[in-house]
Amino acid sequence: MSIDPEKLDRLAEVAVRTGLNLQPGQDLIITAPMAALELVRRIAVHAYKAGAGIVTPLFSDDPITLARYENAPDESFDRAQNWLFEGMAKAFKGGAARMAITGDDPMLLAEQDPAKVARVSKANAIAAKPAMAPIVGFEVNWNIVAFPGPAWASRVFPDLPVEEAQGKLMDAIYAASRLAGDDPVANWAAHTAVLKERVNWLNDMQFDSLHYTGPGTDLMLGLAEGHIWKGGASPALNGVTCQPNIPTEEVFTCPHAYRVDGTVAATKPLAHQGSLIENIAVRFEAGRIVEATASKGEKVLQELLKTDDGASRIGEVALVPHSSPISQSGLLFYNTLFDENAACHIALGQCYADTIQGGSELSPEELQQKGGNQSIIHVDWMMGSDAVDIDGITKTGERVAVMRAGEWA
């Protein structure tokens, strides 16, 4: 078995029609690993069918990336393609949409000098800022989808031959991305409607806090002042309603960085920069993690929490029912796009400004006063399961059932 071309084509079509909602005459820039060439070709077809002006694919190639680490002079590792990122920024300002394809080898750089990897990553992050600003600021419609690249597929299905692993991972992506059935565009409309209903209810309730109880978990999690729940499709500033993540199952908002107390036991391993951290258990006091253990990778976890001041506080809280297709697959994807959509999660580190009312206009200090956490990291970890209950605590102290045994109450 290898990748089913019909499933791949449907993924491409939904990414263009529902994910991007590409508009007639709109240009499109696609960044993709070389392994995803076949998906990019299909996206180009659907983009032009949707009326694209011009589609520009930009490929990263693993052997060329490795050629640099293995042969380049030391100075190379502080350089980046500024001219290319500035050009992309110009294209987005001119109205182009953005598609990113994930699915490259998560362990590609595992053998390389971590200092060089860090330097390249920093140089890229700085150079990419002009190109990322219109995306992060949601100025244009954008979307990210996954292709089952061989190295990733072998990581998820280590016992299968690579082609079979890719076929299996394609099936998993297909199911997770709600592509099955007669009309995947209708699937997404229905799914978005469900997410919006939850979002609206939660925004109406304006809970003061959420109370989580389950095995190893007894957590009182305060929500930020003026927090806004988000989820599913939303309009970019250019007026185009798009679905940035495919798949997506979460509704999420901003926790209060200084009002989180109690214990949490993670319900899935956390894949972080090539390491796997298992059985995480932490205790919060006044928003700060004051105790943290793990049965495996505890050192990586401790280092992560020490990254900066905000790394031991949380910046996102997200609700995902246990019945979500990704959770039902029982797979660990080693890819945040999937794993964070498998269970209720919280994220260490940076909050999203747009999950606080008027947050996009607030300074980091003003955000922090409302409870919005600040950090250079944002790491999601799963703490929901079918054994976890969640209550909402209203501003007047009333308890309302939010989730029971992992499902919406």
Added chain:
Amino acid sequence: MSIDPEKLDRLAEVAVRTGLNLQPGQDLIITAPMAALELVRRIAVHAYKAGAGIVTPLFSDDPITLARYENAPDESFDRAQNWLFEGMAKAFKGGAARMAITGDDPMLLAEQDPAKVARVSKANAIAAKPAMAPIVGFEVNWNIVAFPGPAWASRVFPDLPVEEAQGKLMDAIYAASRLAGDDPVANWAAHTAVLKERVNWLNDMQFDSLHYTGPGTDLMLGLAEGHIWKGGASPALNGVTCQPNIPTEEVFTCPHAYRVDGTVAATKPLAHQGSLIENIAVRFEAGRIVEATASKGEKVLQELLKTDDGASRIGEVALVPHSSPISQSGLLFYNTLFDENAACHIALGQCYADTIQGGSELSPEELQQKGGNQSIIHVDWMMGSDAVDIDGITKTGERVAVMRAGEWA
């Protein structure tokens, strides 16, 4: 038989070391057809070994190109990637070198609407101007090499299975590019020395005209005022001596657009935009082609000559000995990079400003006064063979043997 990896690797190394002469710390932008991925990977390795800062490959993909012709709305065909070309221009101004890889399907667009092809080509030409200016103006070191892509290989060897055709074409490229032997870099140094010797002698002679005689050919070809012969490696304005074309066999200069008289019979078919023009015979009067026939493709030839005023005059004259490796291969490559280096040739259309003294500073009108032809086309066609003699006529009317039976006299 398929492509010999050792030959491919040597081509990559020579392209970087001799073609580009890439400098330590210099960035590199590579444009390539997707089919040439394996060559690009090897070029990246050699570029980083030579001290490259960062290597950026930009791939064009035939199926994505066709997806546009087959699916895009009409407006698409006037659009181009301005942001990308402007970015490249910025990179070149910042010191990046340029590598172009040829070898894509010469017939890719044969089935597409010629009006759309022309619109895309025009939109691209206009958008690419900022990126081409530093190349045409020789501000940075650049190089073009060929990869034996499957469609091109099948065109050159139509009777062979595709992999075998690619292997054969790789061998032909290898031989033509003077890569055989222990030290291809030394081959190129020696070859450049020979070309320079011819260039220096021709520049010292400052012939008034060249007189060609052979079967069907009796041509008195005046040279432009202050013409300069060029050939082989030369220094770009950034001070780096590079070899823009691999292969290259020609020494060339600027003919006088108004002082060409007599008859010429082409010695090889001319591959032009997917058509083959055979047995071209023309007659010049005062620089202008006043009669033109061909045994096949005569209509295409007539259309070509009518493109604009300068299309029926010549802008380049080039001398290539019959013993050149490309000529000896006996192959028609359907690719100017190779075919123009197989025999003495002239080019219809635009002259190169830098083949006239001070030409880069002259206006088109000033160039024309010295004999430099102006046109939007530049089409090389072969009129040398082992049956053609060439004399140089000095300013005082003396005759000097330049070539005899296709070889340097």
